[in-house]
Amino acid sequence: LLEDDVSFYQRHGRSWKILGTEQGGGPAPRLKLSVEPVGPPVEGGINKAALFDIDEATRIWKNRQLVGMDEIQAGLEVQVNLTWGPFESLATTDIWLDPESLEAFREIQRQRHLRLIRSRFLPGWVNEVTNHDTGGGEMSLTLFGGMDPLLYKEIKQAENPKISDAHVTLRTWRYHQEFAVPSQRTHWQENEDPPLGSSGIELKVTLPQMLDGFRPGQVVRLKGHWTYVLLPFDEWLMAPEDFEQASRMRLP
Structure with missing residues (x-):
């Protein structure tokens, strides 16, 4: 923690x-x-x-x-x-x-957190994937822990969240909304006492298209009913090679 x-x-x-x-x-x-x-x-x-x-x-x-x-x-x-x-x-x-000032400051920080995650999408990791013979497939995933409860409530209200693949650093594509795949949620389960780092929220979705990053153990990001924002340049993944480069420490 x-x-x-x-x-x-x-x-x-x-x-x-x-x-x-x-x-x-x-x-x-x-x-x-x-x-x-x-x-x-x-x-x-x-x-x-x-x-x-x-x-x-x-x-x-x-x-x-x-x-x-x-x-x-x-x-x-x-x-x-x-x-x-x-x-x-x-x-x-x-x-x-005084306590009032601390609570006001906390609310400012909370609103910054909400703005950040709504624009970058809610992160999770892939548990299991089933590819269909004719395209598309099914995926089960677990949402990361440590997010504001309102974000989990908002993503639950989105029965068709768009899902983008991401790197383990949580970086994703420049046009992450355009590259994200619309899904249909088929299952939502909230588990008590999850391990550290997990929200305990597991969901299953069906997808019309399976991206290369939709693999067990990989990171994905889910978009709710949030306003789309273009990411800053230093957060972009521009090409598949960026996934490999981002996994290694590069010194100047």
């Missing part, structure tokens, strides 16, 4: 109490935010007082908007997101001074 710091610590009932700020030393002196953990110990987390880098690039949120560093006061319980700073220090990217 990959998640940012604020999601990780809040999921474990943890916040941070601000003790104050102090000027750091060393070859790259930076202003430090002094905090101590509030809440239960977290396995794999920071369980003692800590110093986090803070500067004018840190986004400080209060009352659902950005505020200045002067709003940071000792005694406040806050949530933070962290990144690496100089010399293995931890630096703050965002500080939320």
Whole structure:
């Protein structure tokens, strides 16, 4: 499970109490935010007082908007997101001074996620394929986990989702809607307690055309009733050779 710091610590009932700020030393002196953990110990987390880098690039949120560093006061319980700073220090990217600001920020991130997946289509992997002698065939697949529940609801409402083959990196074709094949869903099953990475949603479809990428273990992407958007150039697969090239690390 990959998640940012604020999601990780809040999921474990943890916040941070601000003790104050102090000027750091060393070859790259930076202003430090002094905090101590509030809440239960977290396995794999920071369980003692800590110093986090803070500067004018840190986004400080209060009352659902950005505020200045002067709003940071000792005694406040806050949530933070962290990144690496100089010399293995931890630096703050965002500080939320109240729950309302954090919820507003989460909704912004959620809407970005919805926009991204609706334009790139919902990913899944192929479980089984049956090719018909006269063309077309049947395919069973499982949708990836970790997506917003609304996306699964929307794809369920689409009884004829268009399906495009994709690479394991999730890249797909430039004109992914035009190259996608319309399908007819024949089965939808939601399994409880799926393994990590799986949504637990399995579906079967019939297709009038079987693309080369429709093979067991391969990745596909499903389009619901979403507005079509042309993908950015750096996400394109332009030729079958791109599948092979994308599977290897290429150094400059």
